[in-house]
Amino acid sequence: MFTHAIKNQLIMMQLLLGKTRQLAATPAASSNEMSENLEKLSSIVGETQQRLDQLYKSFKTTYLQLKPVQAHELFKQIIGKLQIPERIHFLAVKPSDNPMILADEAHFAEALANIIINAFEAIGKEKDGQVTVRMYTEASWLIVTVEDNGPGIQAEHLDVIFDPFYTSKNTNKNWGVGLSYVKQIVHGHFGHIHVDSRPGVGSTFQVLIPIYLNAER
Known part of the structure; x- marks a missing residue:
């Protein structure tokens, strides 16, 4: 999946380069069209570099520093990272008890x-x-479960959504680096991640992490 995504980006750049060269060789070439092609090329190159850097950084996590952390503290940190869109009704339910897990908090x-x-x-x-x-x-x-009422995920995509650079969108943005990173981090905590999705209904992600110590409330 990684090589397939990069190959697609290279093909796009090659096509735009070829078209730009043809325009440059035409006396009546439109400077606006050439500028537009160059801007597209620049955008694709920039996005490719950015996502490669993001992937590299996300996978430089071989040595996770696992320490005992209370579930309530982790829950607080997770929610604190969010900017909730106004159009979305968000409900967060923390655990009634407060066990410890071994985790790299960040x-x-x-x-x-x-x-x-x-x-x-x-x-x-x-x-x-x-x-x-x-x-x-x-x-x-x-x-931890995350449930949404979004468009859902097609069944044929469920096996590949955690692959690096996977996306169901026809765009060079929003590549699937995030879920690949999530899977690596969960496995690094000796955990599991599952997804259940119904097109037109929504998706539910479930993350399971082993409890280290059952703590007092």
């Missing part, structure tokens, strides 16, 4: 916030949205 909070932000963006601006975040315990697991 990376774990960033990963979970990323899932929530993806939910905001999936809903878009066409309708009032609903995003619900719940953190709770079940057996020996701390579980």
Whole structure:
């Protein structure tokens, strides 16, 4: 998936370069059209570099610093990273108990916030949205679910949404680096991530992290 996405970007740049060269060789070439092509090229190159840098930084997390952290503190950090759009009704439910997990606070909070932000963006601006975040315990697991009423994900895409640079959008922005990073961070915490989605109904992401110590409320 990584090489496929980069290949598509290179093809786009090659096509624009070829068209720009043809224009440059034409005496009656439109300077506006040439400028437009150059701006597109610059944008694609910039986005490619930015996303490659983002991917590199996101995967420089081999050495996570896992320390005991209370669930309530993590929940507070995750919610504190969000800017909730006005059109979205947001509900956050923290756990009734307060166990500890072994976590790299910065990376774990960033990963979970990323899932929530993806939910905001999936809903878009066409309708009032609903995003619900719940953190709770079940057996020996701390579980976080993120549920939205967005457009959902087609069944054939569910197996690839965590691949680097995957996106279902026809754009060179909003590539799927975020979910790839999320998956790596969750696995780095000895956890699991699942997604359940129905097109036209919405999606639910579920993250499970093993409990380190059951603490007092």
